Amino acid sequence: MALVVHASPVPSLIFSKPEVFRGPTISDLSEKLRKIGVEEIPRSLELSEDDLPALTEQPIDCQVPLIDFSLLQTDRRKLAKQIGDAARTWGCCQLINHGIPVESMQHLIAESRKYFELPAERKLKVKSFVGDNTSWKLSSLYWAESWMIHGTGSRKDIDEKILSAWPEGNTAFRNLTADYVERMQPFTKQMFQLYAEDLGLEDIDFYAKHVDSSELTIRWNYYPACPQPSTVLGAKSHTDANLITFLLQDSVGGLQVEKDGCWFDVKPIEGALVINISDGFHAWTNGLYKPVLHRALVNRNSPRLSLAGLWNVDDSTPYVAPTELVDENHPQLYKPIKAGEYKQNLITTRSKVDMSAKQKEHSKVLKGLGQLDKWKILA
Ligand SMILES: O=C(O)CCC(=O)C(=O)O
Ligand SMILES: [Fe+2]
Numbered sequence: 001m002a003l004v005v006h007a008s009p010v011p012s013l014i015f016s017k018p019e020v021f022r023g024p025t026i027s028d029l030s031e032k033l034r035k036i037g038v039e040e041i042p043r044s045l046e047l048s049e050d051d052l053p054a055l056t057e058q059p060i061d062c063q064v065p066l067i068d069f070s071l072l073q074t075d076r077r078k079l080a081k082q083i084g085d086a087a088r089t090w091g092c093c094q095l096i097n098h099g100i101p102v103e104s105m106q107h108l109i110a111e112s113r114k115y116f117e118l119p120a121e122r123k124l125k126v127k128s129f130v131g132d133n134t135s136w137k138l139s140s141l142y143w144a145e146s147w148m149i150h151g152t153g154s155r156k157d158i159d160e161k162i163l164s165a166w167p168e169g170n171t172a173f174r175n176l177t178a179d180y181v182e183r184m185q186p187f188t189k190q191m192f193q194l195y196a197e198d199l200g201l202e203d204i205d206f207y208a209k210h211v212d213s214s215e216l217t218i219r220w221n222y223y224p225a226c227p228q229p230s231t232v233l234g235a236k237s238h239t240d241a242n243l244i245t246f247l248l249q250d251s252v253g254g255l256q257v258e259k260d261g262c263w264f265d266v267k268p269i270e271g272a273l274v275i276n277i278s279d280g281f282h283a284w285t286n287g288l289y290k291p292v293l294h295r296a297l298v299n300r301n302s303p304r305l306s307l308a309g310l311w312n313v314d315d316s317t318p319y320v321a322p323t324e325l326v327d328e329n330h331p332q333l334y335k336p337i338k339a340g341e342y343k344q345n346l347i348t349t350r351s352k353v354d355m356s357a358k359q360k361e362h363s364k365v366l367k368g369l370g371q372l373d374k375w376k377i378l379a
Contacts, residue, residue: 026145027303028120030224039227045143046231064090064257064266064274070097072190076197083191083275084198087285091277091292092257094269100183102271108180109250111173113305116145116222126166143232143298145222153216153311155182177218184246184309185211191244191275199285199325206322207284210313217242217310223254226298234296234304240278241346241371242312243339247274252304258293266294279372280312280339286321287333291372315340334375346371 033041065086071079086093115123126147149165151157159178162169192207223234234254249255255266255274266274282291298304313319318336326332349371 025120025123026143027116027222027224030226030303033227034225041143041226041228041231046228047142047233047236062259062264064264065093066269066272067093067095068097069095069099072194076194080194080197083194086275087195087198087277087281087289089290090257090259091282091290092266092294093275094266094272095275096269096272098187098273100180100187100271100273104176104179104183105248105271107172108176108307109248109305111170111176112220112307113222113250113303114170115147115173115220116303116305126169142234142236143223143226144234144296145224147220147222148217149177150215150217153181153185153188153211153214155179158216158218181216181218181309184216188214188244188246188311195281195285195289199288199322201322201324203322210317211311213314214243215312215314217308217312219308219310221296221306221308223296223298223304225301225303227300229298229300232298234298235294237293237295239291239293240276240308240310241280241343242278242310243280243284244311245276245278246309246311247276247306248309249274249306250304252299252302254297254299254304255306256295256297258295263295278310280319280342283319283334283337283372283375284321286325286330288325288330312343313339315343331379332377334372335377337372337375342371342375345374 033039065082067079067082067086069079071082083093083095123145149158149161151161155178158181159174162174162177166174189208189211192211193204196204196206196208221235226232237258247255249266249268251268251270253265253268256263257266257276258264276292276294277289279291281289296304296306316338318338319334319342320336321332
């Protein structure tokens, strides 16, 4: 049965067989499939063999580190060591008691979900591009929709950006996002100080001093329920191309991280923040911290929501590792990469790949690290 819903923009990557199924959003498609009892997703959406979310055995005694941030009050050194160890071995951890109230995070998730549940034609009314790259885009990942705001990381800026992109939007959603960002900024500084302590840097603010001038992208990811979850991914395996990512996920589950060739579930924990080391921090620590390869699975029964707070230093700052991290045994790994240069390179490469619409190459580029290799200093 052919379903045609006329709306635009229609992402060509997702709907490459428009004569069979067309819908303005993945939620819309998912709902239509459910209503007519179709148990199969369009063939054009299926992943290639290489990208299939194969189930791997997860050693039961091995889990993403769960760290209690309240140690900050009682044993700061221990906390610094724990987050540092997690960054070295996993490239990620889950943090609880970080000071951002659990209820406000839950409210934010609930209000965000309402946005994605709006009818497609209302979602599509939200501005697509606002001047400085504040954007709303569909299906940036895979069986997913996303909404993205890009700003300075100050409450005021994020608030204004959301208002301008969605003037008729939901005030509670805007306020909760602004509250969240306001709390995230001092917390981010603390995290960077702890990382500097773990790394034994003399200047404890080596990284933290950049936070005030840093950029923050907030990306809401929404993964509608999928009738054939084993044939698609919500987000293909990738490392994030920014500096560090703070991820808030709802209670559904689906995020996985890679370690030593195995995929591990990042089990949802109420009020926890998932901290992911991205490409930039890997370069800025001369390779000591691992950029975590991660992906998102989808499921048959329930939509899932996550909210990624992607920090990046301002475009002109080069990732030059502190002198303490470079010596004869640890020679400098990368030429100084300016954050903006790295980002631009990635955008250009991705758009080229998107145009050619080759899924396999697209997934390679998403792996991010492939891009960092371009700056590698060869021995
Ligand atoms: O939804 C998730 O858990 C992962 C999202 C993600 O990797 C991203 O936004 O970069
Ligand atoms: Fe990611």
